[in-house]
Amino acid sequence: MRGPRDGGTLDRQQPHPDDHDEEGTMTANDDRIVLEPATSSVAEGRRWAVRQAARAHADAEASRTLELLTSEILTNAVVHTRAHRRIALHAECRDDCVRVAVTDPDPTLPLVRPGSPVRAGGNGMRIVDALASRWGVELHPGRGKTVWFETPVHPAGHLLTA
Numbered sequence: 177m178r179g180p181r182d183g184g185t186l187d188r189q190q191p192h193p194d195d196h197d198e199e200g201t202m203t204a205n206d207d208r209i210v211l212e213p214a215t216s217s218v219a220e221g222r223r224w225a226v227r228q229a230a231r232a233h234a235d236a237e238a239s240r241t242l243e244l245l246t247s248e249i250l251t252n253a254v255v256h257t258r259a260h261r262r263i264a265l266h267a268e269c270r271d272d273c274v275r276v277a278v279t280d281p282d283p284t285l286p287l288v289r290p291g292s293p294v295r296a297g298g299n300g301m302r303i304v305d306a307l308a309s310r311w312g313v314e315l316h317p318g319r320g321k322t323v324w325f326e327t328p329v330h331p332a333g334h335l336l337t338a
């Protein structure tokens with residue numbers, strides 16, 4: 177089993193969902209959303225990821241990758257977070273990539289498990305490891321962790337050259 181690739185911490189402290197008193201799921205900033213640990217939150221998080229890709233002017237492939245990777249790390253957070261605790265998603269659009277961070281109250285580190293033909297789940301971090309340009313984890317002692325990934329953004333209409 178493997179852990180974070182290309183760095184283990186965020187460049188700056190990410191907001192923790194318990195630091196805020198908002199009611200409901202959406203916060204005032206479009207680059208951040210706070211969700212309940214429910215399976216319906218994963219679909220909401222995927223829609224949010226598509227909006228972040230649009231903000232970054234990502235092409236269709238980059239948008240799908242951002243949506244998939246957000247879904248994978250958000251699903252992990254939902255599965256491992258107890259009821260009545262919230263999960264925060266945060267996005268940062270950079271020149272050449274988008275960084276998405278998911279903060280949850282569970283301190284357990286995610287692991288990249290080898291593939292298995294008999295295991296139905298447990299492949300999310302393997303997908304993140306394969307498709308993200310970088311990913312990592314920041315621990316918040318006594319409050320959980322933030323799992324983040326970066327994925328390149330190829331602006332729509334931009335031709336990539338070898």
